[in-house]
Amino acid sequence: MKTKGLLIASLVVAVLMAGFAVLTAQRLPPGTMLPTHWNAAGQPDNFAPALKALLMPPAIAAGLGVFFSIIPRIEPLQDRLEQSSALFRTAWLGVLGVMIVVQLAIGLPGWGVTLPVNAIILAIGVMFIVLGNALPKSRPGFFVGIRTPWTLTDTDVWIATHRLGGKLMMLAGLAIVIASLLPIQPQNTAIVVLVSVGIAALIPTVYSWWLWHQKKARGELSPQDKATRG
Template sequence: MLFANLVIAATMAGFGLWVADGLDQGAELPIHWNLAGEADGYAPAVTALLWPAGLSALIGALFAAIPRMEPLQERLEASAPLLRSVWIGTMLLMIFLQIMIAAPALGWPLGPNLLQVGLGALLVLIGNSLPKSRPSFFVGIRTPWTLADTDNWIATHRLGGKVMMGAGGLIIAAGLLPVPANWRASAFMALLGVAVVVPVFYSWWLWQRRSKT
């Protein structure tokens, strides 16, 4: 995985340099968009095009290091599908981000709201793998209650996977449908909040219910 990640990062760097070479000196490209989908941050073309490649390589190194830092080594293999899904999804998101940045330079009519589609797809990918994980300090929904009880972990991740996949699907729909930008931004934040808060609350509720029995 690390080798593949580094090859992808090198390919992204080559693509970025190729795009930048075709632009006028001093040209700038967007690197940040607000919740309404409007570009509100710019950087010199080379910097804008190369930073996703550099971030991809850095994230790859971090994911490669996680198995060596995990204290629960005996349970690590059970969480490998989730770790791989998050790693692959993050690499794809970095590729998508670089394409979004390069789109104006190449004349590609990609709306900035499509970045939301990529984030929604990442949530779906992660949600699909959540139920396959087991207690880990670096991967999964890590609350004091899930880490202390394997049954709590399993139940929370089953629910969390469904919630995250549902939220991701709705985020993708919001990014593709012709809805006002402020509605799209509100839907994104609300759904992301649901995907995060519901599993955490559920793990606490399970712990409370068990502690009273």
């Protein structure tokens, strides 16, 4: 799978983010500390010098871009990764988008604009919705998708699990988006996020185990190596 274009785009975005970081830091008084983490109440609980705080998101964006570009080079199941390209690219762009929002949340106050921390939650919710839509299109592989012992050893279990997982991930994303927009306490927003993500992760895992054992009881399991065949 070709990733050169996405890697170049990611690095260009990271450079632009770094430029924004430098310009913003120059506008701030010497010794200014900016938030780098927020607690469940939506209050900053960790700070760093302005330039360091502002350069963290572009550094992470660049690092993740390089990481994503390496995956196709080390994935043994190249044909399956190609079939999962929609999910792979969506995850890459989704993480990059979240990093941009984090950068803006940290840096815009230096320009007199305040971006609420809920904007980050909103971005994560949107990413979940988009990822959930792409999830059923994936095929067994070692780096992309819901990788349990039961999905990796039976293609039919993989497909069924990802159909369910995609729906649950979209619902989780929708719940997170709604929570980020409602005038509720940040602690309650955090609870919605944790519960939604937990459900979207746990149910498909249990379902893959249950479905695999149902197929085993009926003698319908695919050969162990089916997940590795094109």
